Amino acid sequence: MPMYPRFRTCCAIGLVALAALGCEPAAERSLPDAADTETPDATETAATTDAPAASTPAAAQSADPYNEASPAMSLIPRRVFFGNPDKVGLQISPDGKQLSYLAPLDGVLNVWVAPRDDLAAARPVTHDKHRGVRSFSWAFTNRHILYSQDKDGDENWRVYAIDLETDEAEDITPGSDRSEPAGEGDTAVPAPPVTARIVGISHRTPEEILIAVNANDPRWHEIYRVNILDGTSQMIQANEGFRNFTVDEDYQVRFAAKYLPDGSIQYYQPTGEAAAGVGFSEWDEFLRVDKDDTANTGLAGFDKTGRVLYMFDSRGRDTGALTSLNLDTGETQVIAADPRTDVGAIKSHPTENTIQAVVFNYERRERKIFDPEVAKDVEILEALHDGEMGIADYTLDDRQWIIVYYDADGPARYYHFDRDTKEATFLFVNQQDLEGLPLVPMHSVVIEARDGLPLVSYYSLPREADPEGTGRAAKPVPLVLMVHGGPWSRDTWGYDAMHQLLANRGYAVLSVNFRGSTGFGKKFMNAGNHEWAGKMHDDLLDAVEWAIEEGITKRDQVAIMGGSYGGYATLVGLTFTPDVFACGVDIVGPSNLVTLFETIPPYWASGLPMFKTRVGDHTTPEGRAELERRSPLTHVEKIRRPLLIGQGANDPRVKQSEADQIVEAMKRHDIPVTYALFPDEGHGFARPENRLAFYAVMEQFLARHLGGKAEPIGDAFEGSSIEILAGRESIEQVEAKP
Template identity: 45%
Template sequence: MMNLWISPRGDRSAARQLTFDRHRGVSGHSWSRDAGWLLFGQDTDGDENVKLYAVDTSSGEQRCLTPFDGTRAAVVRIGRATPDLILISLNRRDPRHADLYTLELSTGRLELVQQNPGFTSFIVDDDYRVRFAVGRTPAGGRELLAPDGASGWTVVSVVEPDDARTTAWSHLDHSGNVLYALDSRGRDTTALVATELATGRATVLGADARADVTGMITDIDTHRPVAYWTHHERPTLHVIDETVCNDVAFLNARGIGDWVIGSRTLDDRLWLVGAATDTTPGVTWLYDRAAKTLDRLFVHRPELMELPLARMQSTEVRARDGLPLVCYLTLPRAADAGEPLRATAPRPMVLLVHGGPWDRDRFGFNPMHQWLASRGYAVLNVNFRSSTGFGKHFVNAGDGQWGRRMNDDLDDAVDWAIAAGIADPQRIAIVGGSYGGYAVLSGLTRSPGRYACGVDIFGPSNLETLLMAIPAHWEHERRMLYRAVGDPTTPEGRADLRARSPLHAAGVIADPLMIVQGANDPRVPPAESDRMVEQLVARGIPVTYLFFKDEGHGFSREPNRLTLNAMMEAFLARHLGGGLEPFEPGDFRGHAMEIRQGESLTAAA
């Protein structure tokens, strides 16, 4: 179980445990500016109503700072000038829109800074003053607004819908005079742009013709970007300020793999650096910028460090309409021919479909790839249209294409793997979560017999009901979702959504199917899976339905994750013939899985 610990830098044997969660664990944290508190958020069994907690780093005392049921809290900013005061957002007044509050850590006192009349977010300066608001246009674009001094707002910049998923305002510099943004207006890929507020002059600080700028390193004092990341097939860090040239060169020369900064000391001398390669799990390092030393603190999965893991390979596959699809392939070590993208013989293959769909697959250490490759499967990821990071043309090419060209992209990548002698066409599984789960259901209803089996993990089956039941805190994204998926408010839109909803084609499924659902999922409600299972059972079509009563849109509890993985492994072994580690559901004490349809899958089964 993940919990927070604290240790003196020079004596790790003196580490002390600060949190003692035994249910879902603590998955992330922030430091207060004076290092007196560690802050973290937790929801209740995956309901995404996050409460904010603080634990005293000296005494271990833990307090809930936002003890409000049905409310989402988030840390917005931790300023330097007021170490005991942080800025948070709360949707307590209106579940659709989060207001800004200052929170006094020592007392828990909240003070309203800005009531939210319907914006998606705010941009504040170092003194917690609201300088801008970000809103949605009726057509699904974005707009930047500034306070007009009379309790109103003035629009200062507009982003049209075609740029809305690839343009976002980021932050102000310390002076409050320069606004930084990731901006695709007037270009295809997102650039890093600085705008001088007094003159409106915009300067492109960095860009890549093939990939979006996806992140940046900023100066800890001025907040000026000093480097930025892009990720086409592989991640690349681009330096734009000489202050970090030596640091980047030093870390790149250490052979630790792709790295990111996790946190930094206030004087910016020490960095916590997370690094990994495709064949080594994550390692956290302590980097001393002045001394130019790099000390390994801990390995995230030490039991894997000495094992021979399988390499990940990247390639670009052309879709049938010519769109380039960046894909990632992992072969079992025994089946890797040693040449690029070549197998010793066609293998059973698992196609893993990412969620979102406004997300992407990336190069690097992937636990799912390593697990499945160790069981004898080739594993393929596809960045289908709508995936992020490849420019606005690519992401917008998926609008209206759920169950159409987005699934065609998956089929085209599978055809490539078959033609390349990588995949056995008779032994291919399709597996995915969220949007990826929808792609599983769509693939099985569009092309019965194409896949040997499928695993849908909290995927929507009915696009009409999905869009009509979006969470309250997604209200500001409604128009964007309608533009991308379909409009359930018009007869034509409903008919189109119905035609692309696997629920209404359940009767054609001919391939073994496993469906997995969390009881508290606010994004894809259980009804999406329940109705699909009902349709299949009514038609006499076999289905395995796994239901987890204490999970939401994702699986946080380790007993649940292990049980699900064991059941998936047995399901894939049955239908693809891969390896299987013997198990019984009772092996994972504390799991909350219910088998609502189908039989338990064990080694004996």
């Protein structure tokens, strides 16, 4: 389960190739006070290849762009789905006087700032000319914007502060040489390679933030206190082997954690005095979380006094509840729990730290509210618009909210809400081009796996199969099974650009929360342990059977597609079950689990016990043999259906070698493959030019092998770094088809 640190951050966009462009609203932002330097658990991956079809493929159909005269039969240009949004990630300054958001500047996403009551006066405050800014936050000074940038997807993140009074940007990454300020060149150039992240922003110390950086040892992040006015910094906690630290609003280190060899997590409490420039060196054991609970249990923050610890806790229950622990008396209390799903987003008062509301998400988001005034305001706001409502941001006094409404079949709508006057003012939609288009609903369904496990799933049907949007198919159509990455993440209801693109091209789309997905309790999560290419894949097959039985598709008209773990699942589908899928699209997916774990970034080393618990142990002969058995590369000769692979050359999680080695193996077995490499991308495609290029290839690929419609490639490669390293002839043949 993810931690919920108290940062004003916009979620990253475009990091995973199959994610919809733009920030999904961070509704009900998280608990304050717990800054977490945790290393990511999940490996997002993707790759693409192409093998011979078992039967004669349908001819690719080209069509003119969207025609209002015949909307149901026309193609919506892919740029509408995967180009830049108009505005996204709206935030409000802590004092409520300014708004900020991401929007294009000369075709590249940058941060813009405007007076709260005059959006027309917005101005860009970053000037990235290459990759774009994908996340940012306000400092509590109200005059600084903080953001991070890497180089071409290498995830060597550096932190920058922009002074809004001078519009000057400064690299404030501590513990290493500075790079040029972002915006002076085409992109910020990090030197040397470190990965830094903001882990603390407190209203109690407006001019200082906490940054974790692995400058001294690439395996471990140490915490620095950084002055954003002059860029000076001081280490407050060295790291000799901890996975993460938890700090409070006063920037005091309160806990540290590390994985134990058996996969459990041990939390420690510092003892003695903190040495200047070093921090604590002596620790007492505080809490041990068994390996079965680690995904659903963790520290979430503190109350205003700092003596009550909030936790996500699945110990003694199946799902993760929000609980409190009095650090003086040891008394525990369950604040909110749901027997079906783990607690999700939390809304707390920004200075009082009282719990105001929590969100649970089984099939759809459900809110439990504790604050009566918040309940009244939410009631007003839910009556304003039919879409799902979320609180995307709020001021330090909590009297002004940024509200977002989002639908599965339309753009997100942003409002400013004054809690004193109860006035909601419409600001903008994130993408005007989506208005009035023939988009389709997303439907939820719980599919029963062969062993009875409930699989919360989401599907979309093309208009020609379901003109009324009821969720019942009038006729079977080709289906694309979309497999999410992680695998320790989940699919949710809402607008999904890939669902909409594929539905517009005539495909049904099905997304399945297979076992091992997060949010559904520890039994569901742990049911995926050591089941890569096993029961996790069986769940996908069971979902396909459901779609066939429901008349949504036919057995020979199903493709599999995904990024990261979803890319791995695609390769598994074409090697372990070579006759099930008509074709596959793999984006940054690992092909060999042994080489995957041997090449992870050094700062993921602390998470290796977790990987061994959940996937397998690559350090023992028995474990390596089992991982090899579950690796698609081992069974490459079984591929007999077309495969497309897409890969970023700078991917630090799933290296380019994962794609290269399966492409080379397919060539040795005379199996055709289409392989697209992007030299300026990492774990997914962040630049819109690259997204549009790859999805242009994908459209033609699916149209040829699955029979749907496709927008011609046209000028989709313009401005992209795409290199077709294998299978170019198949793309040209597809494009040439009538």
